[in-house]
Amino acid sequence: MFVSGLRVSHFGAMMLFALLVSVAFACSGNRTLAMRIKYALLCFLLFLAIGVGIAWLMYPFSR
Amino acid sequence: MTTEDSLPASSAKHPAAPAFIAITAWAVPGLGHLLLRRWARALGFLLATAGLAVVGFALRGEVFSIHSADPFGMLGFIADLGSGIFYFVARVFDAAGADVSRAAGDYGTRFIAAAGIVNILGVIDAYGIARGRRV
Numbered sequence: 001m002f003v004s005g006l007r008v009s010h011f012g013a014m015m016l017f018a019l020l021v022s023v024a025f026a027c028s029g030n031r032t033l034a035m036r037i038k039y040a041l042l043c044f045l046l047f048l049a050i051g052v053g054i055a056w057l058m059y060p061f062s063r
Numbered sequence: 064m065t066t067e068d069s070l071p072a073s074s075a076k077h078p079a080a081p082a083f084i085a086i087t088a089w090a091v092p093g094l095g096h097l098l099l100r101r102w103a104r105a106l107g108f109l110l111a112t113a114g115l116a117v118v119g120f121a122l123r124g125e126v127f128s129i130h131s132a133d134p135f136g137m138l139g140f141i142a143d144l145g146s147g148i149f150y151f152v153a154r155v156f157d158a159a160g161a162d163v164s165r166a167a168g169d170y171g172t173r174f175i176a177a178a179g180i181v182n183i184l185g186v187i188d189a190y191g192i193a194r195g196r197r198v
Binding site: 007008010013017020021024025026027028029030031033036039 | 072085101104107108110111112114115118122166167170173174177184185187188196
């Protein structure tokens with residue numbers, strides 16, 4: 001869907017990056033598996049929301 | 064649900080370990096946590112670091128060397144070096160070399176740097192556990 005061979009769409013790359021970094025963040029400092037899953041989900045959603053938000057803010061300057 | 068709260072204090076079991084744990088955690092992502100019997104964290108840091116590094120190599124991101132001419136290159140080298148073994152086997156995965164003329168190649172450079180930063184986070188976490196400062 002997002003990855004085709006070695007090519008990744010902008011959004012696909014952002015999602016992949018957000019997912020992997022969120023897993024690492026969640027593994028650092030959270031005691032239980034439930035806490036880790038919640039924290040990873042929160043980080044992932046924040047990554048996406050902030051990324052899309054910044055993209056919209058930059059849109060007027062893109063052309 | 065499994066928690067790591069019930070695990071024995073790692074610092075008591077590894078009296079001379081903190082520096083050793085930090086080095087092993089850096090050299091092989093997740094190994095420091097594995098030695099401390101933090102299985103889930105070990106797997107998490109290994110998956111995150113390996114995933115970022117391998118995707119970065121697959122996207123043909125740039126792996127900086129110590130001989131970088133500019134300060135940003137040196138910062139990139141420090142970040143890349145953080146991924147431990149993945150930095151040293153980069154040439155195996157990265158046989159075609161970097162291609163930052165495409166956006167994907169530039170993303171790859173960021174993925175590889177992020178792999179190093181994430182692993183450094185893992186090293187700090189493992190060191191803290193070994194010192195008994197973290198659970």
